[in-house]
Amino acid sequence: MVITDYFRKFIHNSQSSGILLIICVAVSLLIANSSLGPAFQNLLDTKIGTEMFDLNYSVSIWINDGLMAIFFLLVGLEIKREIVEGELSSLKNASLPIVAAVGGMVVPALIYFFFNNGTEYANGWAIPMATDIAFSLAIISLLGKSVPVSLKIFLTALAIVDDLGAIMVIAIFYTDQIHWTYLALSALMVLFLALLNFFNFKKHIFYLIPGILLWYFMHHSGIHATIAGVLLAFTIPTNVSATEISPLEKLEQKLHLPVSFLIMPLFALANTNITFKTGMVDGLFSSLGYGIILGLFLGKLIGINLFSYIFIKLKISSLPYKSTWPQMLGTGLLAGIGFTMSIFIALLSFKGHSEIQDEAKFAILIASLISGISGYLILKNFRKTTLDQD
Template sequence: MNLTLYFKRFFNNSQFSGIMLILCVIISLLIANSSVGDGFQRFLDKKIGVSVFHLEYPVSVWINDGLMAVFFLLVGLEIKREIIEGELSSFKNASLPIFAAIGGMIVPAVIFTIFNIGTQYENGWGIPMATDIAFSLAIISMLGSRIPNSIKIFLAALAIVDDLGAILVIAIFYTDQIHWVYLLLSLGVTLLLFILNFFKVTKLIFYIIPGIFLWYFLHHSGIHATIAGVLLAFSIPTNESDTEISPLEKLEHTLSVPVSFLIMPIFALANTNITFNATMIGGLTNTLGLGIVCGLVLGKLIGINLFSFLAIKFKLSSLPQNSSWMQMIGVGCLAGIGFTMSIFIALLSFKTEIQIQDEAKFAILVASFLSAFLGYMILKISSKKFSED
């Protein structure tokens, strides 16, 4: 199955932006641990916006909840395109990332709980559940044509389902209060978007404006606002024609470059801003650090591949085209890059315990680095050269 034009363009962009992303991580870590670290953190904490509309947030929130909603919009568009006419158009292919994501959430949470049940850290069971979609896609894209397109699509779909699962976990278990009026308004806007799709409205402006309101209502409901990007993406109309450019394809084309070369690097700069201290190192050897590292590095690998194996064994799904189980193992490792969402859950889990937050951040960073390195090396060694057009 050939990769759609815009998904191919997205991954080609990510291949180059992946190097930029890694450089931004290094730069951010250097800044955080230099004399300008405090000033950079003050900048990220500085509130900007329009207070009269309750839209005054720190810069970091605008990046993680605002810019990343655009990233999720683009990836959601790509996934919808593949569901309509591409690699995910059959039930067996489309179901595998769902089963894999479920396993990739359950097993890490169980591993963390085994280490930490009955301790002061037990509330952090959600930390190793999340896959950082931006970094995992950037790493696999750096391998270029070594990797079959079906594996790239599988990872993208897996990461989206995984992140949606993490958002639901945050909403149910880590959100202090759900504002039901805003949530109902969000549901109303979502319904409106799909009604527009049903009546074949093709002007993008009629989707973008309600999409902005959807983001606003979701953000104020207490649910992570990046889910608005995915909901909006699945409402944008498309077609199976090779000659007529659909609204979905137009939006993909518009967003591809700014997402790869602007939004993702900004995201990396803001979220790798971790200041190292002596207490962090000790956190790797306590049950918190062991639960996070084992949950992300081993739990993701075991959960994703175990549930994938069972789904294929019971003929509910099929292995991605042109792929091997060794490549699935590599993907399972890459999914252990928890990073931003894991750090976010860590902050929610230990709201007032700064030292525990720091220990959790360092453990997440170490686990994510190990997962990225192992995943990259396994995929590089196990994958032959592909020449898919």
């Protein structure tokens, strides 16, 4: 199996950034439940920017709509690279993580729908669809060489496809009102970027400046501005050469550190500042809590492994190299760590309802904790069993 340097670097960065994210979550929760909580919330609500171009937003909006667009730019670059030259470049290689990702999105959404159809929480059906790349890879990486690299690649590719699915869901289902003039300007900007690619412009500056305008137009169109990051990514030039580093690969390398060690930690600090209130634990036993926790914990496990099993039995796909079904079960549980994307979708699902947002974020944290610990224990126990047999 050919393992690209980019996958090795991505896995390494994800392990380190995942640990940092855990620390940021703990710090955010501590701040929110201390005397610093109100001051921290006031900081997040502070508006910065200019009224001249209608860009006067709170700190939290700049993080969630602005900085997260850079996160999605990196995700888009990874998706495009893997489609062109990596794990998603052929149907044989891509079939298992793609079909597993589809199962891991459909089954959790159905479980959430079962519990919440017709309730005030119905709009959050996409919350348990998402997998957090950084956290899931951080945990699987803690097991070291006892877990096949192919399994880490499978989980990475699955999470990337999962992110693409989440991006499409946000664009289609979480858009409140479309302003067609700005949307048309966004389309023209994408066309301009595509022409730059066609005429082989390679310097990043030619893409990043129009990319900022694309973000501005997309933000004012009504479609969530983070989509601009993905659209921009798909216009960045790349190649299949093993010797020449493409503009896409160069930009990807430059973005990994700031995204992993600045943007994601800031997102975690800003969006997990949950103030624990009386009755919040009871919310875990509401239809919202059941939908999120069972969707992430059981939905991901069942969806990923059921769809994988069907395609492997049909001989369309095969298990990752040197991996086994017990390891696939553990990997399916790790995919139930929804954190970043799940919280992001929860914020969009329940705009203007801070109490519901907090309940959803708390349920996501609990579900991610259960999934992460369960997946780690299964993979660790299977490793011990294998070593004992050897």
